[in-house]
Amino acid sequence: MPKLTFYNLPKEKQQLLIEAAQQEFSNASLSEVSIANIVKTAGISRGSFYQYFEGKEDLYFYLLNRYTARRKRLFKATLEKNSGDLFQTIREFYISTVNEDELLDFKRNVLLNMTEQVETKFIKIVNEEESEEEFNTISRLMDVDKLNVSGNKELYHLLKILMTVTIRNWIEHFARNLAVEESIANYELELELLKKGLARS
Amino acid sequence: MPKLTFYNLPKEKQQLLIEAAQQEFSNASLSEVSIANIVKTAGISRGSFYQYFEGKEDLYFYLLNRYTARRKRLFKATLEKNSGDLFQTIREFYISTVNEDELLDFKRNVLLNMTEQVETKFIKIVNEEESEEEFNTISRLMDVDKLNVSGNKELYHLLKILMTVTIRNWIEHFARNLAVEESIANYELELELLKKGLARS
DNA sequence: GTGGACATGTGACACAGTGTCATGTTAAGC
DNA sequence: GCTTAACATGACACTGTGTCACATGTCCAC
Numbered sequence A, B: 001m002p003k004l005t006f007y008n009l010p011k012e013k014q015q016l017l018i019e020a021a022q023q024e025f026s027n028a029s030l031s032e033v034s035i036a037n038i039v040k041t042a043g044i045s046r047g048s049f050y051q052y053f054e055g056k057e058d059l060y061f062y063l064l065n066r067y068t069a070r071r072k073r074l075f076k077a078t079l080e081k082n083s084g085d086l087f088q089t090i091r092e093f094y095i096s097t098v099n100e101d102e103l104l105d106f107k108r109n110v111l112l113n114m115t116e117q118v119e120t121k122f123i124k125i126v127n128e129e130e131s132e133e134e135f136n137t138i139s140r141l142m143d144v145d146k147l148n149v150s151g152n153k154e155l156y157h158l159l160k161i162l163m164t165v166t167i168r169n170w171i172e173h174f175a176r177n178l179a180v181e182e183s184i185a186n187y188e189l190e191l192e193l194l195k196k197g198l199a200r201s
Numbered sequence C: 001g002t003g004g005a006c007a008t009g010t011g012a013c014a015c016a017g018t019g020t021c022a023t024g025t026t027a028a029g030c
Numbered sequence D: 001g002c003t004t005a006a007c008a009t010g011a012c013a014c015t016g017t018g019t020c021a022c023a024t025g026t027c028c029a030c
Helices: A004-008 A011-027 A035-042 A046-052 A056-081 A086-099 A104-112 A116-123 A132-141 A152-175 A180-196 B004-008 B011-027 B035-042 B046-052 B056-081 B086-099 B104-112 B116-123 B132-141 B152-175 B180-196
Strands: none
Touching (some): A004 A046, A011 A035, A011 A056, A056 A086, A056 A104, A104 B116, A116 B104, A152 B116, A152 B180, A180 B152, B004 B011, B011 B035, B011 B104, B035 B046, B056 B116, B116 B152, B132 B152, B152 B180
C-alpha cells in the first residue's frame, strides 16, 4: 500500500504519477521496469518516489488493485442484471474483458507475467475468501439452484475452477495474439465443456 | 538452450553446475537469483558461465526442461498402466506430484513465480500442441470413449482445462502451505465437479 | 618436443539500477 | 517573522550485469 504522503498529494499530482507508472508498466514487466524511468516520466525526484511508495512492487499492486476493484464492481452488477445466472454472467464478463481496450499493454504485461500473488488478486474478484462476508454477499447474489453443487465448499471450488479457466483463457488471448472472436469462441467452448461435464456418463 | 561448450564439459562438471544452480534457484525466484552466487557455489568464473549459457533465464529453462521431461515420461507410463483412463491417470499423477519431495524448494519457487512462458512448458506435458505427432501419440493412448467430447478440438480444450486446474491446485498447495492430504482432497473434489459438470441439468 | 591453432577459462571493468540520507525547500500556525 | 513539521532532492554507496582482452589448456603436424 502507498504511504500516507502519496494520498496527501493533490489529486492531479497523484494522477500524473499513476499515468506515468501505467505507461512504464505497459512497456515492461514488473521485474524489468525501472524506478529511474518512472520518476523521469512523472517528473519527480527519486527520493520523492520512496516517500510515496515502498518500492515498485508497492506501486504495481496499487495499480492492480485499482483495476481489479473496477472489474469486481462490473462483475457484481452483471450478476445482478442476469438475476444470478453465473454462467451467463461470466460469459458476458469475459466478452467485455477481451473487448475492453483501455490499458491494453499494461494488462498484457500483467497477464504474461502473472505470478501466484497476482493471480490470487484476480481470483478474489469473485471469491474474496479472506472475508467471509464478501463470499456470502456474492453467493447470495447467485442463483445456486442452477449449479451442480451442494454446500458452500463445493460452491467455493466451482468458483475457483471457473476463475482459473477464465484467467487462463485471458492469458492465452494475449500470449497467442488471438482475435477477439476466436478467443471468445474458445472460451465458450470450454464453458460448455465445464457445464455439461468432462466425463461421459 | 545451453551453448555447445556446456555440453562439451565433462559430465561431472555439468552435474556440479546443475546442482549449484538448483540450489540457487531453490533459494530465490528467477528475477532474484544472482549469477554471482551461482558461479561462486559452482566454483567457476563469471566468464565461464557466459560461455555455457546465454544468461540465467537460459539456465533456468534448461533445468525446467529436465524436470518436465521426466514428469512427462511418468505421465505417459501412468496412462498406459491405467489403460487410457485419463481421470484415474491425472489423479494418480497429482498424488505422486505432491508426494514427491525431490527439489521441493525449487518447485516452490517455480510455481509461486510461474509466468505464462513457464506454465506453457508444463501444459505441454500432456499437450504438445506444436507437434501434431505428440498430440496424436497421447490421444491414441487415451480411452476417449470415457470422455464427454466429440472431435480433437474438444479433446484439446478438455486437456487444457484439466492441466490448468491441476497446475492451479499444485500452486495453491505451495502458496497456502497445504498438507498433502488436504491438497489431494481439494483436488479430488474439483476433479469430481469437473467430471459431473458444473451446471445442474 | 616445439610451434601453432583453436577451444576454454578468468576477473577487471564499464554500466545500470537500487534504496538511503544529509541537506534544502515549502507551508501552516501563531 | 519565526518555528516546526512535512515534503523534495540528488549524490552516494552498494549490488549485480554482460563483455572483453588476455591467460591457460589441448591436441595435432612436423
